Amino acid sequence: MKTCIFSPICQFAQCENDNRLFEHEFNMSNDDSMYFRKLFSKTNGNIDNCGPACPMWNLTESLMSRNNLIDRNVPSMITPQIIKQCKKIFEEAMEYPSSAIMCVSKQLSSHEFADVFTYYAICMLWRMYVGRTAVYNLNFSTYIDNEKDSWNINGDNIDPELQFKRNIISGKVDGAIKKNMLIISGIDYINFKDFESGQLLKVLGTRRTNQMPTVVVGPEPSTILGTGQLVNMLTGVLQEHKVITAC
Numbered sequence: 001m002k003t004c005i006f007s008p009i010c011q012f013a014q015c016e017n018d019n020r021l022f023e024h025e026f027n028m029s030n031d032d033s034m035y036f037r038k039l040f041s042k043t044n045g046n047i048d049n050c051g052p053a054c055p056m057w058n059l060t061e062s063l064m065s066r067n068n069l070i071d072r073n074v075p076s077m078i079t080p081q082i083i084k085q086c087k088k089i090f091e092e093a094m095e096y097p098s099s100a101i102m103c104v105s106k107q108l109s110s111h112e113f114a115d116v117f118t119y120y121a122i123c124m125l126w127r128m129y130v131g132r133t134a135v136y137n138l139n140f141s142t143y144i145d146n147e148k149d150s151w152n153i154n155g156d157n158i159d160p161e162l163q164f165k166r167n168i169i170s171g172k173v174d175g176a177i178k179k180n181m182l183i184i185s186g187i188d189y190i191n192f193k194d195f196e197s198g199q200l201l202k203v204l205g206t207r208r209t210n211q212m213p214t215v216v217v218g219p220e221p222s223t224i225l226g227t228g229q230l231v232n233m234l235t236g237v238l239q240e241h242k243v244i245t246a247c
Contacts, residue, residue, distance in 0.1 A: 064122065100184075184216045192230075198230055
């Protein structure tokens with residue numbers, strides 16, 4: 001069963017019962033519940049009727065797919081407390097795009113929290129950036145492997161997926177800067193040598209220059225593993241950013 005993400009104004013009558021159940025069960029204010037009334041995959045409502053017939057569901061499908069969330073049961077990991085934490089992180093990132101937010105999750109693994117926050121950000125941003133990737137969860141470990149694989153490839157034959165990731169990082173779409181929200185995950189088990197540290201510093205620098213909201217999900221900066229000369233610079237930069245400990 002796929003889970004819908006609906007805008008605050010839903011034209012579909014079958015959503016109304018789920019909305020009331022959500023507000024009652026989780027004691028959420030209307031401002032919060034209106035965004036998340038369809039976030040939980042309920043079996044006692046008419047959610048089976050929801051699908052591509054709803055244009056709002058359809059428009060978010062590409063963002064869900066691009067972030068590999070279609071087949072993951074993200075709603076099962078979400079609680080009202082986690083929603084409030086996501087809201088805090090999201091608002092900080094949007095208000096201060098020149099400074100990445102470092103998020104350390106205690107209850108969920110970094111990978112799980114990155115998925116949950118990506119889901120949240122899609123809920124909040126899809127209407128502002130219809131037709132392009134507004135939110136992207138960059139697995140930094142995979143990105144590093146992609147960059148290393150490109151060393152022996154002619155520039156004209158660059159992997160389209162790697163080029164896509166580079167464009168998301170820079171915000172470039174058709175030669176112009178189009179802002180997006182980037183979530184950086186997968187840094188927990190990287191041995192940060194100079195190349196890895198340099199790449200993450202470069203990503204953070206690009207995002208800061210282009211004033212684009214960025215959230216790094218991972219361990220406490222002081223515990224990052226590394227042996228290169230740049231790792232101390234990297235941990236120092238991450239510690240300079242606001243560190244939010246999520247539940």
